[in-house]
Structure formats: structure tokens, C-alpha cells
Amino acid sequence: MNEKLPFDMDAIAKQAVDEIEHIKDEEDLEKWRIKYFGRKGIFATLTSNLSEIEQCLRPVAGMKINNVKKQLTTLYEEKKQSLISRMQVEKGKSVFNLTLPGLSSECANLHPITLVSREIVRIFQGLGFGVHTGPEIETEFYNFEALNTPADHPARDMWDTFYLDGQKKFLLRTHTSPVQIRVLQRLTVPLRIIAIGKTFRRDAFDASHSPVFHQVEGLMVGYDINFSNLKAVLTFFLKELFGSSVNVRFLPSYFPFTEPSAEISISCVICNGKGCQTCGNTGWLEILGAGMVHPEVFRKAGLRDENLTGFAFGAGIDRIAMIKYRIDDIRLFFLNDMRFLRQFR
Numbered sequence: 001m002n003e004k005l006p007f008d009m010d011a012i013a014k015q016a017v018d019e020i021e022h023i024k025d026e027e028d029l030e031k032w033r034i035k036y037f038g039r040k041g042i043f044a045t046l047t048s049n050l051s052e053i054e055q056c057l058r059p060v061a062g063m064k065i066n067n068v069k070k071q072l073t074t075l076y077e078e079k080k081q082s083l084i085s086r087m088q089v090e091k092g093k094s095v096f097n098l099t100l101p102g103l104s105s106e107c108a109n110l111h112p113i114t115l116v117s118r119e120i121v122r123i124f125q126g127l128g129f130g131v132h133t134g135p136e137i138e139t140e141f142y143n144f145e146a147l148n149t150p151a152d153h154p155a156r157d158m159w160d161t162f163y164l165d166g167q168k169k170f171l172l173r174t175h176t177s178p179v180q181i182r183v184l185q186r187l188t189v190p191l192r193i194i195a196i197g198k199t200f201r202r203d204a205f206d207a208s209h210s211p212v213f214h215q216v217e218g219l220m221v222g223y224d225i226n227f228s229n230l231k232a233v234l235t236f237f238l239k240e241l242f243g244s245s246v247n248v249r250f251l252p253s254y255f256p257f258t259e260p261s262a263e264i265s266i267s268c269v270i271c272n273g274k275g276c277q278t279c280g281n282t283g284w285l286e287i288l289g290a291g292m293v294h295p296e297v298f299r300k301a302g303l304r305d306e307n308l309t310g311f312a313f314g315a316g317i318d319r320i321a322m323i324k325y326r327i328d329d330i331r332l333f334f335l336n337d338m339r340f341l342r343q344f345r
């Protein structure tokens with residue numbers, strides 16, 4: 001039946017496809033469109049000539065023309081879009097901005113407080129210390145009373161406390177030392193533990209103070225624990241944490257829950273002991289408070305064996321992180337500024 005048609009639709013379609021594939025710009029594409037789809041174009045001519053075809057062949061001819069027309073129209077629209085996109089890219093006006101950075105998946109990193117905490121845990125675990133935690137909401141007994149700091153004790157002024165009730169029974173712990181009491185009540189001696197956590201005081205939020213900060217607390221209790229053990233453990237800890245070249249200094253101090261008590265400093269890691277702004281020109285940075293556990297603390301925790309001795313220590317983790325990473329404003333730890341946090345990989 002095909003042979004009887006006065007035109008070869010397949011050949012026309014093949015030629016149109018061949019031509020459009022070689023078109024490189026919109027001007028030639030428009031010429032192509034006019035050639036096939038224009039008012040006097042090939043399809044218009046074919047359609048108007050349909051009446052000259054034998055009656056019985058007309059539906060087949062009409063269907064063939066329409067099918068090819070549909071295919072070529074689709075081809076034309078695709079070609080037009082591809083030419084427009086290519087032109088926009090060449091002019092730098094692409095719908096896709098190729099200069100934009102790609103979507104990279106962001107890799108999380110640890111907060112500097114977490115990094116320092118993990119380092120401290122690593123050092124003490126290496127010395128056989130267990131890691132313990134305690135509640136952030138404490139009772140007055142665990143935070144003060146059991147630590148040899150009764151209500152009328154002048155040392156209470158050292159901590160400006162967030163009380164949670166009018167009776168001053170519940171409070172946000174001002175230090176991690178209450179964990180000492182809880183551990184002494186729960187575990188059997190000898191023991192050695194550290195506790196890391198958040199602590200709270202009514203401090204202004206400025207470059208060197210924050211109402212929330214982090215402490216590490218340590219406790220070693222047994223039958224022949226003396227001040228030499230305290231010195232050995234804490235000197236080892238500080239040299240592991242800040243490098244073996246730092247010097248460690250012990251000075252007498254006062255805490256109600258230790259006797260004798262010491263404040264422990266390292267030679268300034270910023271000026272190497274020569275004196276700078278960070279160390280207040282003293283050449284020393286105070287890191288730890290420590291001492292031999294006061295017998296009253298053992299008694300309050302329910303331990304009545306008079307031969308028991310032990311030492312305890314505490315340090316501010318925020319301060320250690322500030323010294324280690326040369327951070328001059330404690331607020332940076334809490335502001336969630338990604339530019340700051342991304343630096344700690």
C-alpha cells in the first residue's frame with residue numbers, strides 16, 4: 001500500500017532528523033522549522049495534497065504524516081532547549097551556576113571541651129582510675145555539708161550558688177566534689193576514680209567567667225596513700241597533658257575538704273615562664289586544687305577506719321582547654337559559632 005503513496009514519508013523523516021542533528025544555532029533551527037512546519041512547508045504541502053490521493057489511501061497517508069509530524073515536533077523542542085542552554089552557558093548566564101561550590105557533606109568534629117575531657121580520661125584510665133558521674137542537681141548535704149562545709153562555714157562564700165528552692169535544700173552543684181562522697185558511699189576502698197561534668201555558679205558571663213563550666217574531680221583512697229602519691233600522680237598528669245617540658249609547682253592552699261591543701265601550677269606554656277598577659281607576668285598558670293582528704297569527709301561518707309588516707313583534686317576543664325588551644329574568651333565554648341568550632345579536628 002505504501003508504494004502507492006505519492007510520497008515517501010520515511011525518507012522525509014530521515015532527512016529531517018539528519019538535518020536537525022547537524023544544526024548548531026537557533027537561526028538554522030528556525031530555517032529548518034519553516035522548511036518542514038512553515039505555512040508553505042513540507043507538511044502543509046503534504047496535507048493539502050491529501051485530496052489528490054486515492055480515497056482509500058487517505059487515512060493511512062494522513063496517519064503517517066501526523067506520526068512523523070509529532071516525532072519531529074518533539075525533536076524540535078528538545079533541540080531548541082539544548083541550544084538555549086548552551087548559549088546561556090557560553091554567555092555565563094546558565095540556569096545552572098557552575099561556579100557555585102558543590103554540596104559537600106559536612107564532617108562533624110568534637111567540641112574542644114569534649115576533646116580535653118577525653119584526653120584527661122585517657123591519662124587517668126592509663127593510671128587505673130575509674131570514671132564516674134554524679135547528678136548536676138545536688139542536695140546541700142552532698143555539695144557542702146559532707147564536704148566539711150557547714151552552713152555557717154566562711155568557705156561557703158567561695159561558691160555563689162544557684163539554689164533551686166527557698167529552703168536551700170536543692171542546688172545546682174558548684175563543683176564535682178559531691179561525686180567523691182557518692183563514690184565513697186557506694187564503692188569499697190581502696191579506690192581511685194575521676195569524675196567529669198558540668199558545674200554551676202552565679203558568675204557573670206564574661207571573657208573569663210561563665211555560670212556553667214566543666215570540672216574534673218579525682219580521688220584516690222587506700223591505706224598508704226600520702227602526699228608523695230598526690231605529687232607523683234598529678235605531676236605525671238600535667239606533663240602528659242601539657243608536655244614533658246612543663247615545670248610543676250605546688251603551693252600551700254585552703255579547701256575545707258582537704259588537709260593539707262595545695263594549689264598546683266605549671267610553668268606558662270605560652271611564654272615558657274618568662275611572663276606574659278595570660279599568666280599575669282608570673283610565669284605560672286594555676287591548674288589544679290588538691291590535697292589530702294579531710295578525715296571529716298571520710299566520716300561524713302560513713303567510713304570510720306582511721307587508717308584510711310587519700311588525696312583528692314579538682315581542675316577546670318574550660319581553663320585547661322583555653323590554655324591548650326590558646327583561647328582567650330570562655331564564651332566561645334558556648335556560642336555555637338561554627339567558625340570557632342570547626343577548628344578542632
Ligand SMILES: [Zn+2]
Pocket residue numbers: 268269270271272273274275276277278279280281283284
Ligand atoms: Zn605566660
